[in-house]
Amino acid sequence: MxxxxxxxxxxxxxxxxxxxxxxxxxxxxxRELNPETADALVRRLCHLLDAGDYFGRSSSLPPLEKIGKLFLATDEDQNQSEFNCAVSPKVRRQVPLLFQAMAGVMEERTGLMIQSTAEINGEGFGRGLLYSGRIILLLRSLRAGFPFPFISGEKMIRYGVEGIEEGLDVLKKYEEITSQHGLLSLEG
Structure with missing residues (x-):
């Protein structure tokens, strides 16, 4: 209230x-971002971008410059998304890559297998999901592409780090509940 x-x-x-x-x-x-998590997110995203850069054209670039060139949307991409309610191919590529990078950082931190599913349709509606087994760690709905397209590295890093921390908080809460009542008490 x-x-x-x-x-x-x-x-x-x-x-x-x-x-x-x-x-x-x-x-x-x-709140203040965890610099270790931010660095891990940038590193993981760079690994994913390197995997898609078949000829290694951007391999010599520093990490933030590589993200700016291969990942972040341009002003034209953002204007195209706002003008005709259709998202550009670069924006449609941003969504799954960012959620894959977030899942990779969470895997490093927890030692568990974290999976990501992300989709966005041509009009910008979709969802991003991080889960481990039957536990949903993070669910973000995309309405008209918001908060995508990211045109600023800082905003992208903040979105990713906040999502990672939220997912880790859910995992920690789940571990506390199962430690008291046993794993079978929460199974469906």
Whole structure:
């Protein structure tokens, strides 16, 4: 429930002024990114891009430049997506690659097999899913391609790291539940 601002521009029971309250409501609070997870995501994404670069044309580029050239969408791709409600082929390629990279980082961290499934149709609707066995670790719906296309490396890294951390939190919660009640208590 939204806090209410009184006549003086101060939120009730908090001491926050009206201008500060408006900023709190309008902006999503970003927590600090784990630099190790961000580095692992960049490294894993570069490995996936190298696998698709058959002739090694971009093998000598630094990681962020390689991601910028082979992965990030251009302004034209973004304008095409916004103009006629159809996503470009580069954007359709971004979705599964990013979810594969996220799954790879989670595999490194947990030692479990993490699988990814990602799809996006021509109009930009779809989903990205990370799972291990029967446990869904992360499910993201794509509506009109949002948040894709990524044209900034920072936004892409933030999206990936937040997804990885969310999936690891779900896995940790699942391990706590099964440790108390046994694995069979949660099977269908």
């Amino acid at each position: 939204e806090p209410v601002v009184n006549d003086n521009g101060v939120m009730k029971n908090t001491g926050i002024t009206g201008a500060s309250a408006a900023r709190l409501r309008s902006r999503k609070v970003h």
